Amino acid sequence: MESKELYQCLLGLNEPWTVGRVELDMAKMRVDVYVEHPNGTCFACPECGQACAGYDHVAERVWRHLDSCQFLTYLHAKPPRISCPEHGVRQARLPWAEEGSRFTHLFEVLAIDMLKAANIKQAAHILRITWDQAWHLMERAVLRGRAAKVDALPKKIGIDEKAIAKGHRYMTLVCDLEAATVEYIGEERTEASLTAYFKAFTEEQRSGIEAISLDMWPAYIKACTAQVPQAEDKMVFDRFHIMQHVGNGVDRVRKEEHKVLLQEGDDTLKRSKYLWLYSAENMPAAARERFDQIKHGNLKTARAWALKESLREMWSYRSVAGARRFWDRWYFWATHSRLAPMIDKAKLLARHLPNILTYFKHRVTNAVAEGLNSKIATVQKRACGFRNRDNFKIAIYFHCGGLDLYPASTTHRKPG
Numbered sequence: 001m002e003s004k005e006l007y008q009c010l011l012g013l014n015e016p017w018t019v020g021r022v023e024l025d026m027a028k029m030r031v032d033v034y035v036e037h038p039n040g041t042c043f044a045c046p047e048c049g050q051a052c053a054g055y056d057h058v059a060e061r062v063w064r065h066l067d068s069c070q071f072l073t074y075l076h077a078k079p080p081r082i083s084c085p086e087h088g089v090r091q092a093r094l095p096w097a098e099e100g101s102r103f104t105h106l107f108e109v110l111a112i113d114m115l116k117a118a119n120i121k122q123a124a125h126i127l128r129i130t131w132d133q134a135w136h137l138m139e140r141a142v143l144r145g146r147a148a149k150v151d152a153l154p155k156k157i158g159i160d161e162k163a164i165a166k167g168h169r170y171m172t173l174v175c176d177l178e179a180a181t182v183e184y185i186g187e188e189r190t191e192a193s194l195t196a197y198f199k200a201f202t203e204e205q206r207s208g209i210e211a212i213s214l215d216m217w218p219a220y221i222k223a224c225t226a227q228v229p230q231a232e233d234k235m236v237f238d239r240f241h242i243m244q245h246v247g248n249g250v251d252r253v254r255k256e257e258h259k260v261l262l263q264e265g266d267d268t269l270k271r272s273k274y275l276w277l278y279s280a281e282n283m284p285a286a287a288r289e290r291f292d293q294i295k296h297g298n299l300k301t302a303r304a305w306a307l308k309e310s311l312r313e314m315w316s317y318r319s320v321a322g323a324r325r326f327w328d329r330w331y332f333w334a335t336h337s338r339l340a341p342m343i344d345k346a347k348l349l350a351r352h353l354p355n356i357l358t359y360f361k362h363r364v365t366n367a368v369a370e371g372l373n374s375k376i377a378t379v380q381k382r383a384c385g386f387r388n389r390d391n392f393k394i395a396i397y398f399h400c401g402g403l404d405l406y407p408a409s410t411t412h413r414k415p416g
């Protein structure tokens, strides 16, 4: 087989495109493949698809293609322009690359797979492209995937905030709880951050939302109430966030008690912060022995901890009525504990009780969102090179957006 035919096959070129010549540069380890078409070929108008006569050609362009046995391989062609009676002079679509891309579809597919598995720097190194080129491929993949996404709201969504490392800036994340994907990333954690997400949909689409898992954060509650019809029946305050609030109460009790004990020369609570934050079943074996000793002491912190651990049971009830009875008992216990931080937390939960109990109707939590959060932390860690927040967002959509990232002509490749 001649090299021209070989490349014709390798490139998957069809009529009217053929390989005109192949140049091999041994010193530079590169192959240049020149692609052409016969004179007088008609091409489809990119707007209407009508076959139109050629008009002229633009200057030759070059695309990076998959390497041929470690030889960098480039495709050269002069893109034809057609003259459509309706749409005027337009550049015809090329079967091997997207408009504006400097890489062929097949190279983009390889790059996307590489970027999924490695960080940008590593991927760029393996692909022998620059960091900026790799970044650009990632960005294009995300824009393509988001544009192709069906315009629908998930039935069950989770709303969470994400602190940007160092500094106290936040982002608002909306997740599809069923698909476990990040649907939206907003700036800050204000009402407007979340409203912007809902505003992209019609009221009818928004009323299709069945359940919303979120923290008791007033800005998010306001946005949901204003934008989602019957939000008050759909919002479920996430149990993990609730337990976090109560855990903070325990920690405040510990801090105060530790201070008092230290004044009496008692350092029982020294370096015990994390002991009290574990749930009973997640406690590392090494910590358990010490914990068992101090748990049974006469400490206020131990009473606060027992309150926190007991609250967990509420979510194991099968009916809202059972959970409600449990809550009444717990609330009485908490508010009579003489532990001010725990009383505060009990009252906070009491104010939000209706939408804590909606759990028993919808059974949603932010566990998926929390899982995505840790995936995002990995993206963040990998992304030491991210120059700004927009880049970081693109990377989150790339890794966590559940998007079809591949070029259109390769859509037989589904995201894995």
Ligand SMILES: [Zn+2]
Residues within 6 Å of the ligand: 045, 046, 047, 048, 049, 050, 084, 085, 086, 087, 088
């Ligand atoms: Zn046309």
